[in-house]
Amino acid sequence: MFNRSSVDSPYRPFSREQWSTLAKATPLPLTNEDVARLAGLGDPIDLAEVDAIYRPLSKLIELHVTAHRELAASRMKFLQASPDFQVPFVVGIAGSVAVGKSSIARVLRDLLSRFPSMSNVAMITTDGFLYPNKVLEEKGLMGRKGFPESYDRQALLSFLAKVKAGSGKVNAPVYSHVTYDVMPDEFIEVDRPDVLIIEGINVLQPPRLTPDAHQPTIAVSDYFDFSIFIDANHADVERWYIDRFLELRKTAFTREDSYFKAYADLDDQTAISLAKQIWTEINLVNFVQNIRPTRTRADLILSKGPDHRVQELHLRKL
Template structure:
């Protein structure tokens, strides 16, 4: 996403900013939509204007893998029941008032990692990216919600590429979640990634993630190379 022009997005965000207090911007969209890279680029863009910006992820609010196994939710990781909704709401409320702990998540071990937790003072802007940003109970604690939109075929291709990249990186990292797949051939791993996409991530997208598009304040449309092709304001 290097060289991506975020000025139009930043302008739309500025127009929706509250008069005072921490401005909470949510970035959501499908698995593999590029939320992390987009949110990082957005945070850097806003910080370049002198804002004190913090970036966090909802992955830290997933239930630990052991707890998901106890609840028989391992195959629904990323679905709404797999999150600690109360903890996420408490953190978003707390960070507007004082130092607040945001838990961390490792995409290498594929689990919540206490060592990655961070304590944040109230920033000028908090960018939070990930799933589970549309509340099921109570009012939203997000001031502006950005939805990253892309064709399902592009999303699947991005997911498979990411899966293969993590599988390749696991060759020299036995602690990686993806190390368990190192005994498989590349075509077998690609087939596994496509199966996971079709049976898990696509279902989550259609049933739980895509509905957030209608509730988003901004919809950022991405092309096959992740470049922004359109920005649509809602409401």
């Protein structure tokens, strides 16, 4: 759809150069040290990328937050009611495994928290809402971990409903990429944030169909006020996934409590072959069938090039 003219498309296209000129409207509060701390494994995000792409994006989101609050205040005035809490603004970030969602979420969290009106910015990942391994094994879903059916969707919807309702101290479960399982006694507490960033590969999935056509359904994205999809060519994502696998083989896989400890001693050729197999049989299938088809449900699509840098952006028209 993005080869069509901007008049015919619901999105307004921007080249990297066009978008980066918008940075002049926003101060750059991060340093090289900040960016290095926030960057994810294998994601070469740097201050130049933050300056060109995420600095303008933080300002755009701040404008949405301000407009959201003004509309809420105007509506309450019209209803002759007094607001009893400020509804958190929720940003959803979707995209494939290894595409850089976590790095982008962390950078946006730090950028947004520097605006005086958004000092309380929380972030969670939907990995914590995966069913525990024991449940996945019982359901026969261990080989489809990360597919939509492997998540406790009702628990995630309940969490978001409580956050949007203004509930204080709502707990989100935590997932360990070392043990490859949900941590039974660990939680992230979300307490009425100004902004909540939630990232996950399938957060833009449409509502599920039910046998009863009259039964209302709801999607996770129904709770989003602004959504972002990180897009890239699947061949590039495969390469990034393999590179990350090789790096983890030398780091996290070496831990005694690692679920993948048996992979730590693999030679390069065997490790690459295994990573390609996992990518082809699991992650690529999920990417093609479930993840990439949801990109046009996003408010903003960030298209990355082979070097992990954003080359094009498509912003949904208001």
